[in-house]
Amino acid sequence: MANVNCNPNSASDTLTLDGIRDSLIRQEDSIVFSLIERARFPLNGKMYLHNHASIPGFSGSLVEFIVRETEDVQAKAGRYENPEENPFFPENLPRPLVHPHKYPKVLHPSGASINMNKAIWDFYFKEFLPLLVSDGDDGNYAATAASDLACLQALSRRIHCGKYVAEVKFRDAPNEYEGPIRSQERDTLMELLTFKAVEEQVKKRVEKKAMVFGQEVTLNNTSGGGKHKIDPSLASLLYDKWVMPLTKEVEVEYLLRRLE
Amino acid sequence: MANVNCNPNSASDTLTLDGIRDSLIRQEDSIVFSLIERARFPLNGKMYLHNHASIPGFSGSLVEFIVRETEDVQAKAGRYENPEENPFFPENLPRPLVHPHKYPKVLHPSGASINMNKAIWDFYFKEFLPLLVSDGDDGNYAATAASDLACLQALSRRIHCGKYVAEVKFRDAPNEYEGPIRSQERDTLMELLTFKAVEEQVKKRVEKKAMVFGQEVTLNNTSGGGKHKIDPSLASLLYDKWVMPLTKEVEVEYLLRRLE
Numbered sequence: 001m002a003n004v005n006c007n008p009n010s011a012s013d014t015l016t017l018d019g020i021r022d023s024l025i026r027q028e029d030s031i032v033f034s035l036i037e038r039a040r041f042p043l044n045g046k047m048y049l050h051n052h053a054s055i056p057g058f059s060g061s062l063v064e065f066i067v068r069e070t071e072d073v074q075a076k077a078g079r080y081e082n083p084e085e086n087p088f089f090p091e092n093l094p095r096p097l098v099h100p101h102k103y104p105k106v107l108h109p110s111g112a113s114i115n116m117n118k119a120i121w122d123f124y125f126k127e128f129l130p131l132l133v134s135d136g137d138d139g140n141y142a143a144t145a146a147s148d149l150a151c152l153q154a155l156s157r158r159i160h161c162g163k164y165v166a167e168v169k170f171r172d173a174p175n176e177y178e179g180p181i182r183s184q185e186r187d188t189l190m191e192l193l194t195f196k197a198v199e200e201q202v203k204k205r206v207e208k209k210a211m212v213f214g215q216e217v218t219l220n221n222t223s224g225g226g227k228h229k230i231d232p233s234l235a236s237l238l239y240d241k242w243v244m245p246l247t248k249e250v251e252v253e254y255l256l257r258r259l260e
Numbered sequence: 261m262a263n264v265n266c267n268p269n270s271a272s273d274t275l276t277l278d279g280i281r282d283s284l285i286r287q288e289d290s291i292v293f294s295l296i297e298r299a300r301f302p303l304n305g306k307m308y309l310h311n312h313a314s315i316p317g318f319s320g321s322l323v324e325f326i327v328r329e330t331e332d333v334q335a336k337a338g339r340y341e342n343p344e345e346n347p348f349f350p351e352n353l354p355r356p357l358v359h360p361h362k363y364p365k366v367l368h369p370s371g372a373s374i375n376m377n378k379a380i381w382d383f384y385f386k387e388f389l390p391l392l393v394s395d396g397d398d399g400n401y402a403a404t405a406a407s408d409l410a411c412l413q414a415l416s417r418r419i420h421c422g423k424y425v426a427e428v429k430f431r432d433a434p435n436e437y438e439g440p441i442r443s444q445e446r447d448t449l450m451e452l453l454t455f456k457a458v459e460e461q462v463k464k465r466v467e468k469k470a471m472v473f474g475q476e477v478t479l480n481n482t483s484g485g486g487k488h489k490i491d492p493s494l495a496s497l498l499y500d501k502w503v504m505p506l507t508k509e510v511e512v513e514y515l516l517r518r519l520e
Contacts, residue, residue: 009398073326217473219468
């Protein structure tokens with residue numbers, strides 16, 4: 001089993017940059033799978049129109065309704081007790097009905113308040129989704145919204161792992177970060193956290209993953225050629241324009257609060 | 261966009277065996293993705309124990325609670341208006357809150373009553389899942405149950421497409437089927453619907469898909485080698501032992517009612 005968690009599984013495991021990297025790499029696969037699955041459906045744009053569905057007692061789009069209600073169910077099952085999980089609609093979430101799992105506490109307490117999901121929601125629906133899917137309406141709103149939620153949750157988990165990246169980087173070199181944290185120098189922190197060569201590798205890898213996982217596999221072909229279920233360059237664009245910048249924003253926000 | 265629907269998208273499309281086959285092949289990818297994603301988590305066995313979670317006003321396992329509640333949300337969004345979708349808990353499902361999409365009516369009306377989900381639920385949790393995942397408990401119950409639901413829904417959709425397979429086969433050769441239907445000869449119908457060579461191909465293809473989609477993709481490797489996220493032979497076993505037999509059972513049940 002590949003570990004998807006950035007957080008160590010038990011108190012005896014330690015937080016390491018290698019462990020987090022392995023998790024981030026495995027999460028790339030989940031993100032690519034979720035994009036391929038969303039692209040089975042056309043845009044189904046009516047789902048995203050405010051009050052188009054006219055649901056009694058609810059104001060918003062159908063996708064908002066489905067995500068809110070599904071998050072309620074998952075909150076009851078304890079999803080948001082895991083410090084790696086952040087809800088898109090944190091207001092009025094029901095309390096868990098199950099005994100909470102003991103997640104090792106490795107983050108600085110103020111990290112819990114960082115939630116970048118508003119930005120993720122906006123770029124995903126307004127900018128990225130129209131590039132990913134074809135126009136049209138096939139009526140499969142519930143299945144489409146479930147696919148949207150799978151994409152959003154996979155992206156959110158990946159981006160908020162920035163908290164763990166920042167924590168382990170701080171622990172490995174506190175002297176390097178303390179100065180810019182105390183003087184709240186956002187730009188200096190962003191520079192310290194930016195490694196262009198690594199980012200280029202990530203972009204190339206996710207594009208390759210989209211190509212491999214999106215290929216049409218037949219008993220005859222050996223690899224890659226032919227039609228793809230999504231345009232592989234979209235995976236690279238997604239990481240370049242949104243996933244990596246937002247992860248670094250999470251890291252910077254976390255570090256700015258690290259000495260509180 | 262690859263079409264995932266067995267049902268034609270509009271009244272002007274016709275039901276063809278080629279169209280259904282394309283859809284079934286595309287659905288193999290969804291099923292394999294869903295298995296790979298479920299295998300990120302260990303068994304998390306407590307979720308499957310009756311009344312372990314002691315949820316007020318609810319009797320059942322935690323996974324049953326999550327699936328029921330999530331199906332309720334999706335029913336409100338109209339999921340089960342689509343004749344290809346069958347709920348696992350059809351009792352007391354809420355009515356859709358959205359205007360129903362006009363799905364072309366191609367099935368015989370009595371086909372709607374065929375729901376094989378009880379059998380799917382049983383083989384998935386009792387027989388298949390313990391082979392797929394590692395032992396252990398990481399507390400991610402909500403995410404694990406959401407992954408279970410994705411597997412169950414993908415399997416259910418594939419297996420119930422048997423209704424469309426049976427309909428198109430009946431239309432293509434009514435004379436061949438009418439005799440055994442009138443005399444309700446289950447075994448003769450099963451023989452008419454069984455093509456061993458095709459089944460062997462399907463098993464080989466899904467195993468290859470599990471290998472391709474489950475491989476660890478790095479910038480250096482070219483294909484396939486090394487660790488896999490799931491044992492590829494499990495995909496073949498799943499199809500051999502459950503998916504194809506249950507699909508044919510749906511086909512037979514459908515044909516037995518076809519002249520009502």
